Amino acid sequence: MTNEQGKQPIHASSKPKQVKNRNKITTKVKATIAALSVATTLGGWGLFAQHDASVAAQSSALQDNLPALVASTPIPSGTIPATGIPLVTPTAQATATSTATVIISSPTSVQFTGTATTIPATETPNTAATNTATSTTVPAATATVKVVTTTSSKAVTTTKSSR
């Protein structure tokens, strides 16, 4: 191994050997990379296929078992208490006014004016589970008596003989 000037270079035999060794290693690494890449692609194909197959199997199993699952699921039985609040509260209002006028012609006339007022009966129904309604009716009546004195000139004829 000589260079252009014919001189022997330092470590002339060791350097090409190193390069040769490096090339050998690099070639091996390259082959490993290529093999790994191909293997990963094929392995990835297998893994993806397996994963998708397992997912599909799970979903189909779920679909198959769905009627059985529905049948086996207990339906809760019982009475649900109906709690209802009536939106419209009925208000029963009865007002009765009776006016009676009595005129007594003689000697005085007394006029009765009676007013009967019934206090509105408010019904508060309790629509609970028992659905009981209580109505409280408080009737109250007031009567006003008016005495009307009327002076009427009436000729009263008395005879001694009749006495």
Added chain:
Amino acid sequence: MRTMELPRMKLKQNSQFSPSAILPKEIMPLTLVVIGIGIALLIASIGPTLFGASTAYWYLSRASAMVAFVLLWTSMALGVSITNKLSRIWPGAPTSFELHQYTSLLGWAFAIFHVLILLGDNYIGYKPFQLLVPFASTGYEQIWVGVGQIAFYLLIPVTLSFYLRKRIGTRGWRTLHGLSYAFFALSLVHGLFSGTDSGSVWTSALYWFTALSLAGLTAFRILISRQQSQKKAAASSVSSHGSRVTQMNTERPAA
């Protein structure tokens, strides 16, 4: 005597067969790409007639995309580690460069396979022009698939720049190589938004790891280059100062 020995030597060289003896070293790796195209087209064309409608093409496309992504990340990481001098620690700059070049080509081959194998998939029903023209495919994630197609086309000048370095010069080569960052970003986006497996933990871990490691290596490279430029500036100022002193000494008149 010499004329008699020469044919015998030639015979001895030819007796040891090696592919590098037939093809030049520069063209050799391109065969990987041709092989990738060939295998993909073969499977895509013969496969449906042999196996019927199958999801195998879709799985193969997904798997090869992942492999291509990892290979191209490896190539980029090796390339950056050459410039930031981390490769001097392991595995050495020449080995790094060779592996950088090789993984880039292999990644390209797998990317081609990832694209062309979809011709066999009849679920989306890709046509050749839809695979080759960006944003032409309407069957699946039009925008993100288009982004991936652009990334693929960016990869071509980056990979070819290995062989055009002498012709285009170092500056042109460096500019073309800078496109690899755009390529990586686009392929990452393509994988994130159109990948079927991007929702899984291992895929997101892979994306995070590759992106962060590359960012770290690049940051280290910038730091190293800044330090080098500072050192160079300091050395040049010292040398200029020294030369000025010697000049002054020579110009000083003799007492």
